[in-house]
Amino acid sequence: xxxxxxxxxxxxxxxxxxxxxxxxxxxxxxxxxxxxxxxxxxxxxxxxxxxxxxxxxxxxxxxxxxxxxxxxxxxxxxxxxxxxxxxxxxxxxxxxxxxxxxxxxxxxxxxxxxxxxxxxxxxxxxxxxxxxxxxxxxxxxxxxxxxxxxxxxxxxxxxxxxxxxxxxxxxxxxxxxxxxxxxxxxxxxxxxxxxxxxxxxxxxxxxxxxxxxxxxxxxxxxxxxxxxxxxxxxxxxxxxxxxxxxxxxxxxxxxxxxxxxxxxxxxxxxxxxxxxxxxxxxxxxxxxxxxxxxxxxxxxxxxxxxxxxxxxxxxxxxxxxxxxxxxxxxxxxxxxxxxxxxxxxxxxxxxxxxxxxxxxxxxxxxxxxxxxxxxxxxxxxxxxxxxxxxxxxxxxxxxxxxxxxxxxxxxxxxxxxxxxxxxxx
Ligand SMILES: [Zn+2]
Ligand SMILES: [Zn+2]
Numbered sequence: 001x002x003x004x005x006x007x008x009x010x011x012x013x014x015x016x017x018x019x020x021x022x023x024x025x026x027x028x029x030x031x032x033x034x035x036x037x038x039x040x041x042x043x044x045x046x047x048x049x050x051x052x053x054x055x056x057x058x059x060x061x062x063x064x065x066x067x068x069x070x071x072x073x074x075x076x077x078x079x080x081x082x083x084x085x086x087x088x089x090x091x092x093x094x095x096x097x098x099x100x101x102x103x104x105x106x107x108x109x110x111x112x113x114x115x116x117x118x119x120x121x122x123x124x125x126x127x128x129x130x131x132x133x134x135x136x137x138x139x140x141x142x143x144x145x146x147x148x149x150x151x152x153x154x155x156x157x158x159x160x161x162x163x164x165x166x167x168x169x170x171x172x173x174x175x176x177x178x179x180x181x182x183x184x185x186x187x188x189x190x191x192x193x194x195x196x197x198x199x200x201x202x203x204x205x206x207x208x209x210x211x212x213x214x215x216x217x218x219x220x221x222x223x224x225x226x227x228x229x230x231x232x233x234x235x236x237x238x239x240x241x242x243x244x245x246x247x248x249x250x251x252x253x254x255x256x257x258x259x260x261x262x263x264x265x266x267x268x269x270x271x272x273x274x275x276x277x278x279x280x281x282x283x284x285x286x287x288x289x290x291x292x293x294x295x296x297x298x299x300x301x302x303x304x305x306x307x308x309x310x311x312x313x314x315x316x317x318x319x320x321x322x323x324x325x326x327x328x329x330x331x332x333x334x335x336x337x338x339x340x341x342x343x344x345x346x347x348x349x350x351x352x353x354x355x356x357x358x359x360x361x362x363x364x365x366x367x368x369x370x371x372x373x374x375x376x377x378x379x380x381x382x383x384x385x386x387x388x389x390x391x392x393x394x395x396x397x398x399x400x401x402x403x404x405x406x407x408x409x410x411x412x413x414x415x416x417x418x419x420x421x422x423x424x425x
Contacts, residue, residue, distance in 0.1 A: 010115070010123030017323065021313050022126075024321045026108055028155045029128050033106045036147045038130055041105040043087035045112075049077040055086030055295060057261050059202075066113040080112035084129045084306055085288070086295075092133055093297035101134030101300070120310055129306035133292070136301040138236050141267045141287065142243030144303055148271060148283055149249060156317040157282065159275025163249065166226065166257035167237040168205075168286070170265045173230035178204060180223050188218045205258045224255035236266050263290030267303065275315050282315065283307035327420055329378035330359040331369040333385040343384050346394060346409050350382075353417050374399070380416055 007013065014022055030040070049069050056062050068080040081087055084107050097103045108128045115121055130147070132140055145163060152161055169177060181204045189197060193212040200207060208219045229237060244251050257268050268286035285305020293299040328350055332343035347359045358376050360369045366385070373381040383395040394412045397404045398419075407415055 008123070010117035010121075012122065012124075018313070020323055021316060021321045022309065025155055025309060025312055025316070026128070029106070029108065029151055032147065032151045032154055033130060035150075036104065036143065038104040038106045038132075038147075041088060041091060041107055042109075043081075043084075043091055043107065045110065046078050046080050047087055047090065049079040051086050051090055051295075052079055052082060055089060055291065056083060060261075062113065066115055068112045068114060082113045083111055084109075084127055085131060085291075085304060088129075088131045088304075089291055089295050089297070089302075092131075092292065092300070093295060097133065098292075098298045098300050102140075103133040104130070106130040120314065122310060126309035127306045128309060129304060131302060131304035133300050133302045135303075136289070138239035138243060138267070140303055141240045141269075142247065144285070144305065145244065145251075145269060146247055146249060148285070148305055148307075152271065152282070155312070156320040157273060157275070157312065157315045158317045159273035159315065161282070162272050163244075163251040163269060164254040164257055164272060165240065165244075165251050165267065165269045166254050167229055167233055167266050168259060168264055168268050169225050169229055169233050171262075171290075173228060173233055174225070174265075177223070177225055177228040180228065181205070184222050185218070188221075191215070191218050208256045208258050219256050225258075226253065226255050233266055240267060259286060263288050263294050265289050269305070271307075273315060276311075280311070282311055324356065325377040325379075326358040327355040327379055328357045328416060329373035329376045329381045330357060331366070331373060331381055331383045332360055333366060333369075334363040336384075336386045336389055338389055339384045339386075342389065342392075342409070343382075346382060346384070346412065349409070349413050350416060353413050355416060355420060380419070382412060382416075 049067070052067060053063050058064075062082050067082050070078060072078050088105060088107065092098070092103060106129065108126075110124050110126050112124055114123060117123060130144065132144060145165075149161070149163060168174070182200070185192070185200055185204055185207060191214045192200070192207060193210060193215050196207045196210050196212070196215050207215055208222065210216070210219070226237070241251070254270070257270060259268055264286055266287045266289070269284070270281045271283040272281050283305050284307075285303065287301070287303045289301040290299075292302060328347075330343045330347045332339045334340055343359055347357045350357045358378065360372060364372070370381065379399055381397040381399060383397065388394055388406075392409060393406050394409050395404055395406050396412060396415060405415075
């Protein structure tokens with residue numbers, strides 16, 4: 001026997017029983033996002049490496065350690081996309097969408113990062129995200145958050161969801177705040193972890209969301225951006241809070257919610273749930289008014305969010321997803337002349353009438369085929385044997401109550417369709 005080939009580490013198949021759940025989540029997202037005017041953008045799975053170096057940050061862990069980067073046969077450095085926003089912004093610029101603002105798009109698909117595989121973290125993982133280009137005010141932020149929370153409600157995500165928000169300030173107020181924070185952190189240097197000590201000068205804000213206990217205590221006492229906003233940022237943040245209150249959407253201000261890169265500004269938010277034990281983020285987003293200009297486009301305000309499908313699949317409430325089951329299972333006794341052909345034809349007629357039909361394709365006795373019919377979970381079984389071949393009839397068995405009736409094949413289509421319609425009620 002030859003050796004079987006396995007998948008690459010950190011990459012896995014989504015088997016049919018699971019893909020039903022994925023399809024449910026994707027369909028729910030498409031439906032909810034469409035209600036807000038979002039349309040799907042499909043970008044390539046790989047791009048020039050420099051796109052991510054610029055959009056995600058050349059010194060970020062993602063770009064330095066986690067990207068799948070390779071030279072193609074022409075010698076260009078390409079990378080599999082590690083996240084979705086960079087490609088959306090590139091597409092926005094390439095297609096001159098600044099002429100058609102606002103531009104609302106969503107994406108669904110795989111992302112790739114060379115990370116240590118663990119539960120819920122894969123090297124090929126999947127995200128759903130939305131980006132909104134154009135509107136600058138807090139109205140857009142509130143609408144986007146209402147949509148995200150609406151999606152979770154509609155999909156049925158387990159646990160208590162919380163919406164956490166913060167303001168990251170802008171180029172005006174962040175500089176002075178950064179200095180203030182640095183002065184404070186320098187006094188607390190010995191309480192910080194090695195990692196934070198190293199990156200403090202370069203990116204003091206990251207200390208605020210470090211998960212190490214020492215850094216956590218320092219972060220609590222540190223000056224917070226929210227208390228140091230300029231007037232414009234302060235009004236933006238107050239506007240967002242009053243819109244959320246109007247919508248009766250509960251939220252918490254989390255002053256430790258930060259982003260590592262400079263073009264993130266003002267609103268940052270996360271949706272968390274307590275369903276997996278500790279509080280876990282299920283969606284994260286925020287404003288990035290500076291990114292389009294940074295990427296070479298005409299300066300355009302923007303806000304977006306992304307959520308990981310792997311985690312959502314784990315969090316879906318029991319009973320939300322119904323596995324598809326056939327309406328009719330067609331049993332044909334192969335040793336009867338013409339029965340298989342009659343069954344093949346009947347199955348097609350039933351499908352043409354809108355039914356999901358599974359036909360027995362591998363022979364077997366009546367008993368064997370009825371067992372298969374039971375396993376298929378079909379609501380009805382259509383049986384064609386010797387007697388039925390004589391008068392072009394078919395036996396219909398209701399699998400729930402065992403009732404049987406003999407009808408012509410033409411009647412079978414009408415009979416089964418009417419049952420299906422009643423059941424849908
Ligand atoms: Zn500001
Ligand atoms: Zn730290």
